[in-house]
Structures are given as structure tokens and as C-alpha cells.
Amino acid sequence: xxxxxxxxxxxxxxxxxxxxxxxxxxxxxxxxxxxxxxxxxxxxxxxxxxxxxxxxxxxxxxxxxxxxxxxxxxxxxxxxxxxxxxxxxxxxxxxxxxxxxxxxxxxxxxxxxxxxxxxxxxxxxxxxxxxxxxxxxxxxxxxxxxxxxxxxxxxxxxxxxxxxxxxxxxxxxxxxxxxxxxxxxxxxxxxxxxxxxxxxxxxxxxxxxxxxxxxxxxxxxxxxxxxxxxxxxxxxxxxxxxxxxxxxxxxxxxxxxxxxxxxxxxxxxxxxxxxxxxxxxxxxxxxxxxxxxxxxxxxxxxxxxxxxxxxxxxxxxxxxxxxxxxxxxxxxxxxxxxxxxxxxxxxxxxxxxxxxxxxxxxxxxxxxxxxxxxxxxxxxxxxxxxxxxxxxxxxxxxxxxxxxxxxxxxxxxxxxxx
Amino acid sequence: xxxxxxxxxxxxxxxxxxxxxxxxxxxxxxxxxxxxxxxxxxxxxxxxxxxxxxxxxxxxxxxxxxxxxxxxxxxxxxxxxxxxxxxxxxxxxxxxxxxxxxxxxxxxxxxxxxxxxxxxxxxxxxxxxxxxxxxxxxxxxxxxxxxxxxxxxxxxxxxxxxxxxxxxxxxxxxxxxxxxxxxxxxxxxxxxxxxxxxxxxxxxxxxxxxxxxxxxxxxxxxxxxxxxxxxxxxxxxxxxxxxxxxxxxxxxxxxxxxxxxxxxxxxxxxxxxxxxxxxxxxxxxxxxxx
Numbered sequence: 214x215x216x217x218x219x220x221x222x223x224x225x226x227x228x229x230x231x232x233x234x235x236x237x238x239x240x241x242x243x244x245x246x247x248x249x250x251x252x253x254x255x256x257x258x259x260x261x262x263x264x265x266x267x268x269x270x271x272x273x274x275x276x277x278x279x280x281x282x283x284x285x286x287x288x289x290x291x292x293x294x295x296x297x298x299x300x301x302x303x304x305x306x307x308x309x310x311x312x313x314x315x316x317x318x319x320x321x322x323x324x325x326x327x328x329x330x331x332x333x334x335x336x337x338x339x340x341x342x343x344x345x346x347x348x349x350x351x352x353x354x355x356x357x358x359x360x361x362x363x364x365x366x367x368x369x370x371x372x373x374x375x376x377x378x379x380x381x382x383x384x385x386x387x388x389x390x391x392x393x394x395x396x397x398x399x400x401x402x403x404x405x406x407x408x409x410x411x412x413x414x415x416x417x418x419x420x421x422x423x424x425x426x427x428x429x430x431x432x433x434x435x436x437x438x439x440x441x442x443x444x445x446x447x448x449x450x451x452x453x454x455x456x457x458x459x460x461x462x463x464x465x466x467x468x469x470x471x472x473x474x475x476x477x478x479x480x481x482x483x484x485x486x487x488x489x490x491x492x493x494x495x496x497x498x499x500x501x502x503x504x505x506x507x508x509x510x511x512x513x514x515x516x517x518x519x520x521x522x523x524x525x526x527x528x529x530x531x532x533x534x535x536x537x538x539x540x541x542x543x544x545x546x547x548x549x550x551x552x553x554x555x556x557x558x559x560x561x562x563x564x565x566x567x568x569x570x571x572x573x574x575x576x577x578x579x580x581x582x583x584x585x586x587x588x589x590x591x592x593x594x595x596x597x598x599x600x601x602x603x604x605x606x607x608x609x610x611x612x613x614x615x616x617x618x619x620x621x622x623x624x625x626x627x628x629x630x631x
Numbered sequence: 632x633x634x635x636x637x638x639x640x641x642x643x644x645x646x647x648x649x650x651x652x653x654x655x656x657x658x659x660x661x662x663x664x665x666x667x668x669x670x671x672x673x674x675x676x677x678x679x680x681x682x683x684x685x686x687x688x689x690x691x692x693x694x695x696x697x698x699x700x701x702x703x704x705x706x707x708x709x710x711x712x713x714x715x716x717x718x719x720x721x722x723x724x725x726x727x728x729x730x731x732x733x734x735x736x737x738x739x740x741x742x743x744x745x746x747x748x749x750x751x752x753x754x755x756x757x758x759x760x761x762x763x764x765x766x767x768x769x770x771x772x773x774x775x776x777x778x779x780x781x782x783x784x785x786x787x788x789x790x791x792x793x794x795x796x797x798x799x800x801x802x803x804x805x806x807x808x809x810x811x812x813x814x815x816x817x818x819x820x821x822x823x824x825x826x827x828x829x830x831x832x833x834x835x836x837x838x839x840x841x842x843x844x845x846x847x848x849x850x851x852x853x854x855x856x857x858x859x860x861x862x863x864x865x866x867x868x869x870x871x872x873x874x875x876x877x878x879x880x881x882x883x884x885x886x887x888x889x890x891x892x893x894x895x896x897x898x899x900x901x902x903x904x905x906x907x908x909x910x911x912x913x914x915x916x917x918x919x920x921x
Contacts, residue, residue: 233633307661309661310664340683341684341796342687345684345687345796346683346687349687349695353690353694353695356695360660360664
């Protein structure tokens with residue numbers, strides 16, 4: 214649960230006013246609603262962005278007619294169109310699974326946002342092994358796609374889902390290995406800790422610049438992430454030129470759009486993971502936040518007890534920086550899609566099994582030897598900046614739920630709890 | 632009813648519902664779906680117990696791994712007999728005997744646990760029921776200022792709710808302090824050796840699977856028999872054909888390399904590499920090779 218300024222979670226805060234059960238339900242509702250906005254609004258924006266970017270790359274304008282100058286209402290118009298469409302299911306389909314499968318993909322891609330922190334303490338669920346959990350959930354979206362392809366009762370859909378399954382099962386391995394490299398550099402599986410460690414100047418503190426291996430690992434991670442959200446050049450699951458539309462050939466209307474919602478949300482979530490692990494999380498990388506740190510103490514218990522306006526403002530700034538970085542990475546994914554041609558399925562598997570897995574294994578080995586080598590030669594574990602361990606100690610104050618650790622509570626906060 | 636009890640009721644009932652539906656459903660893919668429900672709810676139960684690492688591992692290994700493999704197997708054997716299952720009389724008897732013995736085992740296990748003692752441990756963090764006595768000063772304790780402080784365990788982060796990762800990691804490398812029945816802190820055995828043994832086992836399995844899934848090499852003179860389709864997953868016929876045209880029959884492959892490539896890519900597109908769609912013994916692929 215998100216942490217308020219005084220070291221209370223939102224749940225504890227609400228429980229102080231409304232009782233345990235109601236407080237819990239309210240906290241869950243608030244978190245779910247906020248996350249659902251990120252989950253549902255960002256795909257609408259990215260679909261519009263994809264159209265504009267692809268238009269520019271192909272030397273045309275993209276949508277211009279709907280919604281004024283930039284065609285910004287295009288996604289809304291599409292949404293209205295999709296809602297109106299008839300919800301068809303083929304006669305050969307396994308009706309029950311066919312109708313269920315889009316929701317499975319949707320739920321899996323939504324659940325990742327549950328463990329992603331958007332700013333200091335701003336996560337729906339703060340747990341210690343959140344990186345591990347996020348990777349586990351990212352790999353679950355494939356289940357909905359396999360079931361969709363199988364239950365459609367169509368050859369093309371089955372081929373698409375089989376390819377997706379083969380691709381996802383292979384690409385999970387380098388994805389996890391590359392995510393493990395920054396985890397090993399920090400020594401924590403907690404997204405919040407990993408992001409807090411990267412505060413300050415970007416060249417010394419961001420984990421992508423931690424050592425040469427993390428630098429390469431970022432690019433390997435990003436390649437694999439594109440494959441794991443089945444975007445071109447790895448979009449074999451829906452390869453239009455070969456498989457009609459792949460796994461969603463038989464879908465129409467809202468169920469079809471759920472797959473796209475899930476895909477674009479997954480693009481954002483893997484980018485968020487990349488930003489948290491490599492690109493400094495919600496820190497701007499200029500050290501500006503260190504100057505602004507006193508602001509966190511402003512407006513304590515304003516407007517209500519247990520809430521701090523200054524802290525909220527800084528967290529809001531952090532969340533904007535975080536989402537901006539993640540959106541930049543999504544833009545790169547779009548750019549890649551409209552620049553590179555699609556690989557063949559055997560080339561996709563070769564890329565993963567023969568190149569990406571050995572590369573990520575070598576990176577993992579190198580990243581584990583790097584601090585040892587530096588300590589032996591230079592006497593310090595890093596080339597630039599303060600050792601991660603120092604920063605880790607400071608960061609660990611912010612990186613867990615206050616109910617679990619003994620964060621000092623103000624008397625006012627205690628009062629709210631009672 | 633507290634929040635925890637409510638959530639426990641939800642997850643426990645969906646776990647059981649999923650398990651029962653796996654047994655009752657006839658269609659294999661629907662079975663896989665219910666298995667997913669059951670396994671995911673079990674992960675929810677682990678989260679409720681603040682065993683976050685275990686829950687994530689449950690999701691990754693059981694839900695993400697096993698079910699994908701299960702669905703793979705189902706799809707490659709789909710059609711015909713395996714599409715829906717109805718056990719014969721003998722199978723029902725054997726299954727019932729197995730299920731009964733499993734239930735007996737579980738009941739005996741539940742009955743033999745000293746729940747009173749476990750409850751005391753959970754409440755006081757001490758092993759013996761007489762836990763009220765103050766603890767020895769010499770016992771290792773982390774200081775109050777430490778962010779991962781915990782009054783009972785010297786393992787880093789062991790006191791944090793849900794932080795089972797640190798404790799598991801320490802135990803993995805051999806540092807597993809625990810309270811014995813005399814309320815003393817002793818160093819238990821670690822799990823490094825079992826872990827390594829399992830890793831080597833898995834490596835052996837991996838190599839064995841790669842060997843089995845490898846395309847079968849043919850003798851130069853032998854015709855490719857219609858039922859020689861190997862059961863590997865995706866490209867068995869293509870790779871077999873490549874093998875035979877590359878090594879076994881060089882003249883043919885030299886005469887028609889372009890055509891060979893074309894048919895390969897057509898196979899990938901049309902998917903004749905799938906064994907489930909190659910019921911036709913004279914598929915264009917095998918005909919060309921022979």
C-alpha cells in the first residue's frame with residue numbers, strides 16, 4: 214500500500230478513520246482505480262502515438278481528421294467503434310474459453326502495475342521480492358494468448374499462439390538474466406530500493422552506468438522486452454503477412470481490443486521495469502531532488518493529519534519523471550517496430566537461443582566479477598561515485614512498508630492510527 | 632471477520648474449486664485452465680502468509696512454466712482420444728485408491744503437528760512454550776537503528792513482513808540460524824549442496840531433452856517412412872529434411888537448393904512442421920526428400 218508522508222500506509226490511514234475492513238476496502242479501491250487509469254489511458258495515448266510516429270516514419274501525416282490538429286481523438290473514436298461491434302464467436306470455437314481468454318491476458322498485464330512503484334512510496338503493493346514477482350507476472354500474459362489461439366478453433370490462431378508460446382518460453386530466460394544484473398549490483402529484489410539507490414547525478418548513480426556489463430545488459434533487456442511483448446520485429450504471434458492476424462484472427466469488438474489494451478499496457482510495464490532497473494527510476498538524474506529535499510518537510514499534516522503537501526508535490530514530480538522516461542522507451546519500441554522488418558520464426562528462436570542467452574549469461578558472469586576485480590585493483594568497488602552499499606543503507610529507510618519496520622512515527626500519526 | 636480471514640476464505644475456496652474442477656472436467660485445455668486457477672489461488676495463500684518469494688516462485692514455476700508446457704503437450708496431442716478424457720473402470724479404482732491414500736497421508740500429517748506449540752511460536756517468536764522468560768543478553772541481536780532490525784533472528788531482513796528473500800538467500804549459502812527446542816540459537820545446515828545437485832540434475836535433463844528432440848539422422852538409402860515423424864515441437868520435419876538433404880543426399884540438395892529453401896519457408900508459414908497436422912502420410916515435404 215502506498216506510503217503517506219508520516220510513515221503510514223494508505224490502508225492504515227483510512228483504517229484510522231473508517232475501521233479496519235472499510236479502510237482496507239477503500240484503500241484497495243483507490244489503488245485499483247488509480248492504477249486502472251494508468252493501465253487504460255496510457256494505451257489510448259500510445260495507440261495514437263503509434264499512428265502518428267508510424268505516419269511520420271513513412272513520410273505521411275497519420276490521423277489528422279478526428280479531434281482537431283493532431284488527431285488526438287482518434288483513439289476515442291476507435292474505442293466507440295469497437296464497443297459497437299458485434300461480439301462474435303466462431304461455431305468451431307470452445308465458446309467458454311474463447312470468451313474468457315482476453316480477460317486472462319488483460320488481468321496478467323494489469324497485475325504487473327500492482328508492484329511497480331511510481332515514486333517514493335507510491336506503489337500499490339510494496340514487497341521485498343517485487344522484481345521477481347513482476348518478472349513472474351510478465352511471463353503470464355502468454356497463457357491468455359495460448360488459450361485464445363487454441364479455443365478459436367482456427368488454424369491461423371493456433372499457429373500464432375504456438376509461436377507466441379515458443380517465443381515467450383525462450384525469451385523469459387534472457388529477460389530474467391538481464392533483470393538479475395542490476396538486482397545483483399544493488400543486492401535487493403525490491404523495486405523501491407533499486408530506484409532509491411539511483412538518486413543523484415545520472416552518470417555516477419544510474420545503474421546503466423554502474424559498470425560496462427549493466428550498460429550492455431540494458432540493451433539486451435530492451436531487445437528481449439520487445440520480444441516478450443510480441444512487438445515487431447518479433448511479432449510472429451500475429452504476423453499479418455503469414456497468419457491473417459495470428460492468435461486474434463477470430464476475435465472482434467471489445468474482446469479484440471482487450472488484447473491490444475493488454476499489449477500496449479505491457480509495452481509500458483516492461484519499459485517501467487527498464488526505467489526502474491537501469492535508468493534511475495523516478496529521479497531526474499540531475500541531483501535537483503537533493504536540493505529540493507527540504508520541501509518534503511513543508512506542509513506537514515496539511516490538509517489532513519498524516520498527509521504532507523510538500524512531500525506529495527515532490528512525489529508527484531517524481532511520478533511525472535518516471536512516466537516520462539517510460540513513455541520515451543515506449544516511443545523507442547514504436548520506432549523500432551516501424552523501422553525493422555519482421556524476422557522469421559526460426560530467426561527469432563536463433564536470436565534468442567544462440568545469441569541472447571549466451572550474451573546474457575556472459576554479462577551476468579562479468580557483472581558478478583566486476584566489483585571483485587575493481588576491489589582488488591583499485592581498492593573500491595566502483596569506478597565513479599559512492600559505493601552502492603552506502604546508498605543502499607540510506608535507501609532502505611524508504612523501501613519497505615512502515616508497518617513492518619520501525620519507522621519513527623510522529624505523535625500525530627499515532628493518533629490517526631488510534 | 633477480519634480482512635485476512637476474508638481473503639483466506641476467498642483464496643482457499645478458489646484453490647479447492649480449481650482442484651475439484653480439474654478432476655471433474657473432461658476437456659484437457661479446460662482442465663489446464665482450472666489448474667491455473669488452483670495454482671494461482673495457492674500463490675495468493677502464500678502472499679497472505681507473507682511468503683512473497685515463495686508466492687512469486689509459485690507463479691513463475693507452476694503457473695508460468697508447468698502450465699505452458701501442459702498446454703503445449705495438450706495442443707500437440709489434441710484431436711482424437713486425448714481431446715476429452717473419460718477414465719475406464721480400472722483407472723477409476725486405481726485413482727480412487729491413490730486419492731484415498733493421499734488423503735490419509737494428509738490427515739495423519741495434520742494430526743501429528745503440535746499446533747499449540749506452533750501457535751506459541753507464532754505469537755511470541757520463541758520455540759518453547761515457556762517463552763515469557765527474558766532472553767539471554769548474549770543472543771545475537773540487530774540494533775534498533777538498523778532498518779532491517781528484528782528481535783529474534785540474526786538473518787538480515789528476517790523480521791520484515793514478507794521479506795523471505797533474504798532469509799532464503801542466507802539459508803541457500805549455508806547460513807541458517809534457528810532456535811532449537813532448548814531455546815538456543817544454532818546454525819542449521821544450509822541448502823547449497825542440495826541446490827547444486829538439483830542444478831546438475833536439471834542440466835542433465837536439459838541435455839537429454841535436447842538429444843531426444845534433435846532431428847533423427849537417416850541412413851542414405853532408407854526411405855523416410857510415413858510414420859517417422861518425430862514428436863519434437865516445432866520444426867522437426869524441416870530440420871530432418873535439412874539433415875537428409877544436406878548430409879544424406881548431397882546430389883539432390885545441390886540440384887535444388889532454392890526449391891529446398893522455398894519449401895522450408897513454406898513449411899514454416901503453413902506449419903506442416905507441426906506433427907498434429909501431418910496425419911497425411913504423403914506430405915509434400917517427405918515426398919520431395921524421397
